[in-house]
Amino acid sequence: MYASWVTRTAAALLIGNELLSGKVAEANLIVLARRLRTLGVDLRRVVMVQDDVEVIAGEVRSLAASHDWLFTSGGVGPTHDDVTVIAVARAFGVEVVRSSELEAMIRAHYGERTTEGHLWMADMPKGASLEVSDEVRWPTIRIENVWLLPGIPEVFRMKLPVATRPLEGGDAPFVSRAVYTKMDEGDLRRLLDRVVAAFPGVDVGSYPKWMDPRYKTKITFDGRDAAKVDAARDVFLSDLPPGEPQPDLGEG
């Protein structure tokens, strides 16, 4: 019998020359991925592109159309290389408009120091909404199923709860079990094939660890049906030779 929920999907678009040139190590994806996982949302695809309006607009169009939600990271600041708002507007075929609400907030914040540069951050795609929560009063721009998050890791983390709030409470969350063994992946192949064939609803992963004296391979069992996930793990455990598994290390 198949589960009654419909899996919600998501994609991420990570924007910035600095990520592709290796100047800055991307740091937001892991936070988004873990949050979506907790919410039972399937993050299907991540794309990283440079600060190019046409390229970003093309990706936004394609990713927003093929996933339930799209989260962008980066390119929302006030300088010439911040082109995400323009690109998202182009993807949706709308103009860029200045939000009087954002403009008022920016003027209140910067006072007499306010420059046209600062006000650039008051621009948004026409038809977008400004989303806030009790905890995060500075608005996050959303248009249809696309959330525009900032690239600065600290601010991305602050705003993420607002952008993922509509996803709360929808799906059965994923459950995950792990088994650690000193067998290598080649040895495990046959045992894994058996459990994969017997439990089609369970995602079985196999992750070799490089030169760790405690174990060679971590096997994971993931799914939304905890009873099936546990059953898959137990069948696998019962197939292991004496001396296995190794102690649970509780790594992720």
Next chain:
Amino acid sequence: MYASWVTRTAAALLIGNELLSGKVAEANLIVLARRLRTLGVDLRRVVMVQDDVEVIAGEVRSLAASHDWLFTSGGVGPTHDDVTVIAVARAFGVEVVRSSELEAMIRAHYGERTTEGHLWMADMPKGASLEVSDEVRWPTIRIENVWLLPGIPEVFRMKLPVATRPLEGGDAPFVSRAVYTKMDEGDLRRLLDRVVAAFPGVDVGSYPKWMDPRYKTKITFDGRDAAKVDAARDVFLSDLPPGEPQPDLGEG
């Protein structure tokens, strides 16, 4: 006058359910990006997908056709979720064949313990070549402009020099200069617009730092022509108000 070199481009395809579920933090991209930067190669696009043969094959086809080189990371081990070889073969419309050379190496390594699981790692797309160097004797699979690198970070790092060797010595490398300031991006907007307009061959980046007492924004100047890069930086420096810039922190 335009430069005489032709920019070589690259893409990366990062493969694995564990990356998208947040179980494992992706760790290979930054190493690849920095290496390509050093070689003067423009890394244009990065895509991350799950362990799905059709999805991977589609991305390989598209990314290999639109970039000079494609580097894949992950999915080359011996278990059911390692489908990169199958997917790359499908992308090129060729069969998967067992390499007698790889099979002999695997049998020599595992001896009597060799399983069909281990030998799965001897499979490659028909027509692929096995690339080695004096330092890295275990072969890396390449087919046309696509290099199949492993996901395990330590092994990825060992093999990367082999996969990027053909790129050595081709282009003028990028040079990069940085200026640190306590101005915020809104204040800098006008100064940056001026230097961006005056130096079309120089990529000017602006990166705000969150709550760092030493500076607020790092400005970078990148390009292949060191004289132009320096000139852009110098024009920017001459526009800064008294008290700026801040000391060079030498961060990346």
